[in-house]
Amino acid sequence: MPSDSNGNYSLPPGYLAEVGETIQPSQHNPPLEDIRDALTARLMRSGAAPMAGPLKLTDGTVGAPAVIFNSAQTTGFYKTATGVGLAISGSLIAEWKSTGLEIGGRVDFVTETLLADKAVTLRKLYKPSGPSKLLGTNSNAALTITGAANNGSGLIRLSVADSSTFATGQKKTVFDVLGTTEANGTWTITVVDATHIDLQGSTFTNAWTSGGTIGGGVDELGLGAGLQLTGSTLSASLSPEGTTRKLAVDVLTNTTLSVTADAVVMSDGTSTLTRPINSTGVNLGTNGGVDALQGSLTIASGTMYSLWAIGKADGTTKVLVNTSDTAVTFPTGYTFKALIGHVRTVSGSANLMGTKQRGKKVRYIVGLAQTTTGLVLITGASGSISTPTWTAVSLSGLIPAAAVSVVVSVTNNGQANGIALVAPSNSYGSPTSSNPPPIVAGASSSPAIQGYVAAISEILLESMNLYYAATAGSMMLLGWEEP
Structure with a gap:
């Protein structure tokens, strides 16, 4: 179809008929065929057929957008110098740029927040360092890394201008380090001095060349005493230590007992852990593990035994039995404890008296274990x-x-x-x-x-x-x- 680059249509040559001349098929047919093709290529107002190629628009302006509405001809979209703008009643409201969406004017339900560094990432949101971690900000900016080296013990030691806003034991994420790329990731830190930070558990391998930040944005926050994060629920614990819900301690045989509870509050001295317990096979005939006597203790006659609920940071709970009401020697990995009850053996033999405990109330049960009368x-x-x-x-x-x-x-x-x-x-x-x-x-x-x-x-x-x-x-x- 003879159309120029601006879309102007021209009839084929030889179409013009003169008065008194016979009209030839070569004059009659090509124009009609060309018109047919032109109508086929039209953009139908009904929308019955889609575009077969890109729709080219004029750039437009904020006062005369390229795409407008019939009833509001100063509202629509137009090409800005750096992107695409949305105009409403002749005013720029929003602009899409290569860096993202910018909102102009006053929009009450939109809050604009500037993030100064790359510490807010999906890595932090989806890959915390352990279960039940709380993500948030302590308002401390990221630190620029000016160097990385072996701390003398094989760990990565980072150099920064001022480490005073960080504290030993915090979880911090390192980004964009070049050379010592093994530093990139999330670490528990040790603040060595005013300008140096060690990454616990790291291994220095490659020489630092440039770049890197540590911390800032979203970080893992610690939970203070009295708060417990379980799954996605943050709640106050049942503190103090030793508080229980539906605790049941039943002597089963001469050496075994069952300890269950819907919840027990345990402590490591600074924070609490609230978890259920389901230790139905605690055996005082064994030692050196969990649900057993502590260490090398052996069951003896005429002895009062202390029952301790013990827990790991990951929520695992068990029972440990010893003869102290004040302290335990933890099995590997356990750091939380709570004294929850007692059982005793009969005088003259290393066998348990028959008792049942509900909450804090304990009763001797005649006919159970060694409670014969x-x-x-x-x-x-x-x-x-x-x-x-x-x-x-x-x-x-x-x-x-x-x-x-x-x-x-x-x-x-x-x-x-x-x-x-x-x-x-x-x-x-x-x-x-x-x-x-x-x-x-x-x-x-x-x-x-x-x-x-x-x-x-x-x-x-x-x-x-x-x-x-x-x-x-x-x-x-x-x-x-x-x-």
């Missing part, structure tokens, strides 16, 4: 109930030293006129005293009401002794409450 602390007449004169009954070895209370049963053993008293100290009065009254179990001499009388009570401990006085009776230990 109730634990009678004292029986028969003792002291005097009238003054009274008390007999101290030691609880040492029967309950943990830090127990806050015990549950006891005191009875008159079914004796006529039998009365038995128990109190947490020897300052309590007689059965008829009102300040302070003891716990009383007794019976009258009247045949109609003689019989076996028992009182069960939880007593808040004032020492590791209970105090007993009786004309006849006994006192039995049922359990205790953990601190």
Whole structure:
């Protein structure tokens, strides 16, 4: 089709007919065929057919855009000096450039933020150095690296102008180092002095040639005490250390027990770890690992054992058993701990007494392991109930030293006129005293009401002794409450 570069159409030569001349097919047919081709190549207003090539537009201006709307002819798109602009009512609102989108004027829902360095990357967002890491900014700018060398021990040592905004133990990402390319990546750092930073775990191999930054933008932030990041949820822990939810400790056999909990708060001294525990096969017949006795300890008779929940930073939890209420020797990789309970072995054999613990409450269970009968602390007449004169009954070895209370049963053993008293100290009065009254179990001499009388009570401990006085009776230990 004879169209010039500006789209001007010209009819084929020889089309013109003269008056009185016969019109030849060569005059008639080519123009109509050319018109047919031209109409086929048109851009249909209905949009029924697509463009077969690029659509060329005039550059336009901010006041007369190249692409406009019929009802708003100063609104549309036009070619700017550096990109493509969007004009609304003759004003530039946005411009697409090779460096990205720039927003002009006032747009309330858009916030413009300038990132000064390359520390914000998908590498940091998608590849943190470990689980449950919080990404954010401490507002400290990236440092320019001016050199890299062997620190004398094989680690990479970076030179910077001023390291005062960084701290040992922080996670920092290194970018764009040339030569010592092995420095690029995320590292735990050691601030050596005012101008040097070591990359922990690195290996210096290649000489530094130029370039590089460290830190800035998005960094891994530490969680303060009382905060726990689990998956994508940041929450306050159940602190303090040793707090539990739905804790259950069950002696199973003479040497084994089960420890489970929906959550236990453990601490490494500076931060907390809150995790569930599911150690259903803790074995005091083994040692040197986890869910076992600590180190080289062996199960012994007449011993109170401390139950520790222990955890790793990655969330792994187990149980460790020892004889200390204050410290543990951790197996490899474990750094978090919490004292959660106690079990004890029977005097005379290295076998566990049968107990069950729910939360902080522990009870002896008759018929379980070595708890074959109730634990009678004292029986028969003792002291005097009238003054009274008390007999101290030691609880040492029967309950943990830090127990806050015990549950006891005191009875008159079914004796006529039998009365038995128990109190947490020897300052309590007689059965008829009102300040302070003891716990009383007794019976009258009247045949109609003689019989076996028992009182069960939880007593808040004032020492590791209970105090007993009786004309006849006994006192039995049922359990205790953990601190």
